[in-house]
Amino acid sequence: MYEKEEIISDYIKEELSDVPNILNNELTLNGRNFKHRKEFEFIKHHIDEFLEKTTNNRYFTLPGLRGVGKTTLLYQTYEYLFKNKNINPNQILFISCENLNDIVDFKIIDVIKQFLESYHNTTIRRLDKKIFLLIDESQYDKNWALSGKLIYDKTKNIFMIFTGSSALNLEYDADSARRLIKENITPLNYNQHLKLKYNYNSTTASSSLKKLIFEGDINKAVACEQQINQDLININGYSTTDWDEFLKYGGFPTSLFETNPHIICKNITGMIKKVVSHDMGAISSITSDSQTHANRLLRFLALQKPGDISQEKMATYIGTSKGNVRNILDILEKTQLIFHCEPHIASPKRSIKSWKYFFATSSIKHILTSSIGNLNSNKKAYLGVLLENLVASTLFYLNEDENYFKLYYDPEDKSNVDFVIHGEFQKAIPIEVSMGKKKKRQIASAIERYNADYGIIISNTTKTIVKKIILFIYRQKRFHFYKMFVKKN
DSSP: OOOHHHHHHHHHHHHHHHHHHHHHHHHEETTEEOOOOHHHHHHHHHHHHHHTTOOOOOEEEEEOOTTSSHHHHHHHHHHIIIIISOOOGGGEEEEEHHHHHHHOOOOHHHHHHHHHHHHHSOOTTTOOSOEEEEEESGGGSTTHHHHHHHHHHHOSSEEEEEEESGGGGTSOOHHHHTTOEEOOOOOOOHHHHHHHHHOOOOSSHHHHHHHHHHHOOOHHHHHHHHHHHHHHHTSTTOOTTHHHHHHHHOSSGGGTTOOOHHHHHHHHHHHHHHIIIIIHHHHSOOOHHHHHHHHHHHHHHHHSOSSBOOHHHHHHHHTSOHHHHHHHHHHHHHHTSEEEEEESSOHHHHTTSOOEEEESSHHHHHHHHHHHTOOOSOHHHHHHHHHHHHHHHHHHHHHHHHOSOEEEEOOOSSSOOSEEEEOTTSOOEEEEEOSSOOOSHHHHHHHHHTTOSOOEEEESOOOSOOOBSSEEEEEOTTTOOEEEOOBOO
C-alpha cells in the first residue's frame, strides 16, 4: 500500500502529464470550441498583470453553484497560459480536490509543497519562477483559505485560483479576506447565453437596461433593442424558440448544446442531488434525515406559486420542526440553490412577515416541477411563474454584482405587485411580472403607495418601445427581447 506522499506524488505526475493533452476534449463539443464567459476576461487581465509584474493581485476565489462552468474556466485559464503565454506545463498545477479526496486524505498546502520540491527542487519561500495553481472544488479541504494565505505571504511568484461551491464564501477569515479577490460565478443570464451559444455579444444591452430600469431612460434601450432584433435574424442557427427553451432549461453551460430535454433534466437533477448530498454537508453538519427533508423542501417550493410561505406550513408538509426548516433553508441559500426576498416594510416589522423563496434559475424550478409531473395545465400561467423566477434571479444577481439596491416583494394584500427594488438614495421602483394581458391597476396602485416616479411591467403583450403612463418591460414574441415603456413627465 502506498504511503500518502507516494499517492499524492502519483496524482501530481498524472495531472502534469494529462491536462495539456485533454484540453481539447474538455473545451470542445462536437468540434465546437466553448466560448469564454465574461469572468475569463477578468482572470486573463490579472494573469497578464502578474506576468508583467505590475500587480500584487495573485490570490483569487471563484465560488458558485455546481454546474455554472467553474471547472471549464480553469481549463480555459490553463489553455491561455499554455498556448498564449507559453508557460511550461510543469509550472501549471491543476488539482481537482474532489478527485484527490476520493483517493487520499490531504491538505492543499502539503500538495503544493510536494509539487515544488519534486518538480522545481525548491520551497515556497525560495521559489524564483512563476507558478500557477488552478485548484478546483477547493471546499474538500476546509483549510484551503489558510493554504492560500500561507502561500501568498511566503512568495510573490505563485498565482492561485481556488474554485468551489458556495462554501468558499464562508471558509475564510479576515486575514485571508484582505489578501484574496472573490469573483462569484453565477448562472448564465440570457445575454451571456447568447454569447456562449451563438458567439453573439451585445456590448450595450446590460448598460442600456440598467439605465432604463434605474433612471427611466429608454433612448439607449430603444437603439440597443432594434440592433439586437436585426442581429438575431442573421445569426446562423438561432431559433425563435430559443427564449422559451432558455426559460425552461437555461442558466447552465452544460445545457447550451444539448437538444434532448431529458438529458438536460438528468444533468440538472444530478447537480441538485449532489448539492444536497455533498455541499450542504460541507457548509454545516447535517443528518441524512435533514438531507431527505431538504429534497422534500425543494420540491415543495417548486410546486408553489410565487408568494410568501410560512415556515410552519413547510414544516407540516415535510414532517419536521420549524427550527429544522429554518436551518435547512439557511443552508440551501448558502449553497446558492435558492435565495429569499423580504417584504418591503419597515425593518422592525420585517421579521414577522414570511419570506418569498426563489430558485437560482427558472430551469431548476421547471425541472423540479416537471419531475414530479405537476406542470400547470394553464401553459400561460405556468410560463408566468417561470418568468417571475427568472426576473427575481436576474435582479438578485445584479444586486450581488453591483450592490446598489435591494430586492423586495410587495406585502400589500390587495393590488400588490411582484417586486420592489429600492436603492439607498433612490425612490422605490415597483415591478409586476406576467404572461398574457395585464391590467395597469396593480402597478398604478404601487406607484402611488411608494411615491414612485414610474413602475415596470414585464410581460409579453406589446410589440414596440413607446412612452406611456407606466414603464413596461416585455418580451416580443418573435425575437424574445425585453421591451420597455417609461412614464411621461
